[in-house]
Amino acid sequence: MNNAIEIKNLCKNYPAFNLKNVNITLPKGYIMGFIGANGAGKSTTISSLLGLVNTDGGVCLIDGKEMRYMNKAEKAQVGVVLDECNFPEVLNWKQVDKFMKKIYSTWDSESFSDRCKNWGLPEKTIVSKYSKGMKMKLAIAAAMCHGAKLLVLDEATSGLDPVVRSEILDILMEFVQNEEHSVFISSHIISDLEKICDYITFIKNGEIIFTAEKDSLTEKYGILRCSNSDFEAVDKNAVIAYNRNSFAVDALVDRSKISGDYIIDKASVEDIMLYYMKEGKI
Numbered sequence: 552m553n554n555a556i557e558i559k560n561l562c563k564n565y566p567a568f569n570l571k572n573v574n575i576t577l578p579k580g581y582i583m584g585f586i587g588a589n590g591a592g593k594s595t596t597i598s599s600l601l602g603l604v605n606t607d608g609g610v611c612l613i614d615g616k617e618m619r620y621m622n623k624a625e626k627a628q629v630g631v632v633l634d635e636c637n638f639p640e641v642l643n644w645k646q647v648d649k650f651m652k653k654i655y656s657t658w659d660s661e662s663f664s665d666r667c668k669n670w671g672l673p674e675k676t677i678v679s680k681y682s683k684g685m686k687m688k689l690a691i692a693a694a695m696c697h698g699a700k701l702l703v704l705d706e707a708t709s710g711l712d713p714v715v716r717s718e719i720l721d722i723l724m725e726f727v728q729n730e731e732h733s734v735f736i737s738s739h740i741i742s743d744l745e746k747i748c749d750y751i752t753f754i755k756n757g758e759i760i761f762t763a764e765k766d767s768l769t770e771k772y773g774i775l776r777c778s779n780s781d782f783e784a785v786d787k788n789a790v791i792a793y794n795r796n797s798f799a800v801d802a803l804v805d806r807s808k809i810s811g812d813y814i815i816d817k818a819s820v821e822d823i824m825l826y827y828m829k830e831g832k833i
Contacts, residue, residue, distance in 0.1 A: 555580075556583075558573055561596065579731060586741055586744065596754065599611050600703065602617065613629055627655055631694060663693065683711060687708070688722075701732070702732075741824060769820065793829075
């Protein structure tokens with residue numbers, strides 16, 4: 552099995568929101584960033600993947616198996632980090648170590664201790680005294696140290712300062728140096744994902760808009776800048792969405808469909824997402 556995650560035709564219906572035939576594939580050994588606005592369906596997709604909600608259609612596979620059919624050893628290979636550290640705040644990391652050892656037969660105390668020390672977590676300080684960044688490092692260390700081969704992170708870097716975010720990105724890139732390890736991470740901070748991700752999946756209103764290699768996205772799309780009159784001559788099949796004022800137009804375009812002498816700047820992943828979210832797109 553070469554895929555860490557396979558989500559096939561996932562559907563989930565709520566009174567005011569639906570996931571509609573969501574398809575996502577993450578090959579082993581890679582990092583995928585999962586992007587979209589609040590309420591787009593990121594957390595629902597992740598909850599479905601982890602077997603935390605009953606779905607209305609489709610299947611979610613981790614290493615070829617649904618979470619509900621996994622045994623304890625297989626579940627231990629999935630590490631989950633949410634936007635909050637959920638350990639009791641009266642514990643220090645030494646006590647967290649003892650706690651986790653009782654839960655997981657695969658728990659690696661030595662690795663956990665080394666990570667906590669190397670990541671600057673004070674041994675005797677209780678979790679309630681930790682900064683948000685320290686709490687997140689503790690949660691990631693715990694997620695990694697029970698034999699995890701897949702890390703699933705849902706907004707784990709939200710609200711962290713740039714230095715701590717950079718440290719966590721380095722941790723995730725180090726994790727996938729083992730080609731059996733993979734990361735699926737959702738975040739609002741698109742620039743962070745652009746630094747580390749091999750694949751990007753964008754969801755809007757419960758539907759996948761695109762899932763692609765990051766480098767192919769930034770090669771495919773560009774920002775066209777031209778006058779209003781020049782824009783009228785542009786092939787509209789090449790235009791995804793645009794901003795227009797009285798003087799000029801900025802448009803997200805498919806480079807392969809543009810002919811002519813136009814200025815086309817490089818588009819970041821964030822640029823691509825923001826243009827795709829425009830209601831007035833062509």
